Amino acid sequence: MTAFSLDPEQITWRAELRAVAADRLRPLAEKGEPRRVNRALVAELGRLGLIDRLFTSGALDLCLMRESLAHACTEAETALALQGLGAHPVHAYGSQAQRTRWLPGVRAGTTVAAFALSEPGAGSDAAALSLTADPDPDRPSGGWRLTGEKCWISNAPEADFYTVFARTTPGAGARGVTAFLVPADRPGLTGTPLDMLSPHPIGALTFDAVPVTADDVLGEPDHGFRVAMGTLNLFRPSVGAFAVGMAQAALDATLVHTAGRDAFGGRLKDLQAVSHRIAEMALRTEAARLMVYAAATAYDEGAGDVPKRAAMAKLLATETAQYVVDAAVQLHGARALRRGHLLEHLYREVRAPRIYEGASEVQRGIIAKELYATVEAAQ
Incomplete structure (x- = not known):
C-alpha cells in the first residue's frame, strides 16, 4: 500500500463502518440529548470494538474510522474521537497502574475521558497555560494543588477523568508544563456546560486547589508539552478525516439532489454552473482525503516531517469541508436550512474543526516553522 491508495480490505472495512454507523449508531445518536454525553452511544462503540481499536492500530486506521463514521453519524465519530483524545495520553504515557485502572473502562465505553488543554486565555497557544500546579504544603514528600480554569473542553463536565495540563514551573513556557490524570471526583474540581454551536458536550472546568x-x-514533570503535542500529532490528521467524511456526505447528498431536481426546463445537474461546482467539490474532497491518508501513513512509518504533514492535512481538510458543505447548502436551497436536514446538521458541525486542536492560523504557523527549519538545517 502507498500513501495514496487503500488496499481492498481497507476499502471493504470503510464501507462496513459506514453501514454500522447508519444502522446501529445513528439510532442511538438520535435518542441522545444535545450537548450531553451520550453514554449509550459510547457503550455501543465499546461493544463494537472500535474504541479498543483506537489503541491497537495506527493513525491510518484512526482516519478510516473517523471518516467512515462521520459520513453517516457525526455524533458517533465525535464520541469515538473524544475517547481517544482523552485517553491516548494514558495509553502512551501513563504508568502501568494508571493504564490498568482507567483504560479497560475506556475501551468498554463505560468510562468517559476528556482532554483538558485549552484555557480562557490560552486556546491554541498551548505554551501559554496559566493553570498552576503549586507544591502541596500538606504533602512534603511530593504533590501539587491545581488552581485555575480550563475552557472549551469536550465531554466536560460529564467525563469520568481528565487529562489535564498545568504549569509546574513558572516562566518556563512549554518546558514548564506537566500532564496529570485527574479523576472527576477530586475535591475542588467543578464544571459547567457551555452552550456552543456544536451539538456535542463542551464545558468549562474550575480547579480550586x-x-x-x-x-x-x-x-514526567515539566514534560507535559511533549504529551500534548504527541497526542495532537496523532489526532490532527484524523480531524482532517472527520472533515473529509462530512464533505463526502454533503457531496453525496448534493449529487442525488441535483440529479433529480427539476429546474429551468431540465435537471439542476444540466446547468453548467452547477455541474462545475459539483466537480470542484469532488476535486477538493479527494485532494483533502489523499493528504489525510498521506499524513497518517507518514505517522505510522515514523517519518520525520509528521508535524508539518499533520498540520497540512488538518488545515486543508477542514477548510475544504467548510467549502463543500457551504456549497452543498447553496445548491440545495432553503430546504437545507430547515432544522433536522442533513446539511443543516453538517453546517453546524463543520465550523468547529477549523478551530479546535489548533486553529487554521496555528496550522499555517506550524507549516511555515517546519519549512524554515528545513532551510536552516540545510545551511
Whole structure:
C-alpha cells in the first residue's frame, strides 16, 4: 500500500463502518440529548470494538474510522474521537497502574475521558497555560494543588477523568508544563456546560486547589508539552478525516439532489454552473482525503516531517469541508436550512474543526516553522 491508495480490505472495512454507523449508531445518536454525553452511544462503540481499536492500530486506521463514521453519524465519530483524545495520553504515557485502572473502562465505553488543554486565555497557544500546579504544603514528600480554569473542553463536565495540563514551573513556557490524570471526583474540581454551536458536550472546568500527586503525572514533570503535542500529532490528521467524511456526505447528498431536481426546463445537474461546482467539490474532497491518508501513513512509518504533514492535512481538510458543505447548502436551497436536514446538521458541525486542536492560523504557523527549519538545517 502507498500513501495514496487503500488496499481492498481497507476499502471493504470503510464501507462496513459506514453501514454500522447508519444502522446501529445513528439510532442511538438520535435518542441522545444535545450537548450531553451520550453514554449509550459510547457503550455501543465499546461493544463494537472500535474504541479498543483506537489503541491497537495506527493513525491510518484512526482516519478510516473517523471518516467512515462521520459520513453517516457525526455524533458517533465525535464520541469515538473524544475517547481517544482523552485517553491516548494514558495509553502512551501513563504508568502501568494508571493504564490498568482507567483504560479497560475506556475501551468498554463505560468510562468517559476528556482532554483538558485549552484555557480562557490560552486556546491554541498551548505554551501559554496559566493553570498552576503549586507544591502541596500538606504533602512534603511530593504533590501539587491545581488552581485555575480550563475552557472549551469536550465531554466536560460529564467525563469520568481528565487529562489535564498545568504549569509546574513558572516562566518556563512549554518546558514548564506537566500532564496529570485527574479523576472527576477530586475535591475542588467543578464544571459547567457551555452552550456552543456544536451539538456535542463542551464545558468549562474550575480547579480550586485540586490535589494531585506523583502517581497522577502522565509522563514526567515539566514534560507535559511533549504529551500534548504527541497526542495532537496523532489526532490532527484524523480531524482532517472527520472533515473529509462530512464533505463526502454533503457531496453525496448534493449529487442525488441535483440529479433529480427539476429546474429551468431540465435537471439542476444540466446547468453548467452547477455541474462545475459539483466537480470542484469532488476535486477538493479527494485532494483533502489523499493528504489525510498521506499524513497518517507518514505517522505510522515514523517519518520525520509528521508535524508539518499533520498540520497540512488538518488545515486543508477542514477548510475544504467548510467549502463543500457551504456549497452543498447553496445548491440545495432553503430546504437545507430547515432544522433536522442533513446539511443543516453538517453546517453546524463543520465550523468547529477549523478551530479546535489548533486553529487554521496555528496550522499555517506550524507549516511555515517546519519549512524554515528545513532551510536552516540545510545551511
